[in-house]
Amino acid sequence: MNAAPARSSSNRITVLPYEGQGPGARQAGSTAGVEMTPEKFNVLMERLCKEGPAAATSMAYAKLMLTVMTKYQANITETQRLGLATPLSLNTTFLRKSLQAALRHLAP
Numbered sequence: 001m002n003a004a005p006a007r008s009s010s011n012r013i014t015v016l017p018y019e020g021q022g023p024g025a026r027q028a029g030s031t032a033g034v035e036m037t038p039e040k041f042n043v044l045m046e047r048l049c050k051e052g053p054a055a056a057t058s059m060a061y062a063k064l065m066l067t068v069m070t071k072y073q074a075n076i077t078e079t080q081r082l083g084l085a086t087p088l089s090l091n092t093t094f095l096r097k098s099l100q101a102a103l104r105h106l107a108p
Contacts, residue, residue, distance in 0.1 A: 041072070045080045052087020062095040069102040081106045 036044070048065060055061035065088065069076065076084075081103065088099045 038075070041075055042080070044068075045076070045083065049080075049083040049087055052084075053090050055087075056090040057092050059093050059095070062091055062093040062099060065091075066095060066098055066102055069099070069106060073102075073106055076106055078108060 045068075048068065051061070052065075065084070069084070084103055084106075088096075088103055091099055
């Protein structure tokens with residue numbers, strides 16, 4: 001099962017499970033979510049940046065990064081954005097241009 005992020009009223013990020021793929025995917029149980037603190041989100045971003053060079057040809061990594069940058073754009077700090085630049089520049093999938101555009105969209 002995959003997860004889709006949602007905003008909570010606090011300083012936390014809530015990740016909700018969803019069923020299916022693509023634009024027509026339905027959210028399953030919108031009340032059952034996992035909240036992620038800013039500290040955990042920072043750890044997630046550090047891990048994604050670290051794994052990026054090794055995943056330069058991975059479609060799964062490219063899709064994950066595109067989702068994270070789109071859904072969590074308000075939570076990504078300038079430091080995290082700068083950290084994403086190198087791993088995303090190494091990406092060789094057909095999503096490379098989309099990843100670069102999403103990264104530019106994060107610019108302050």
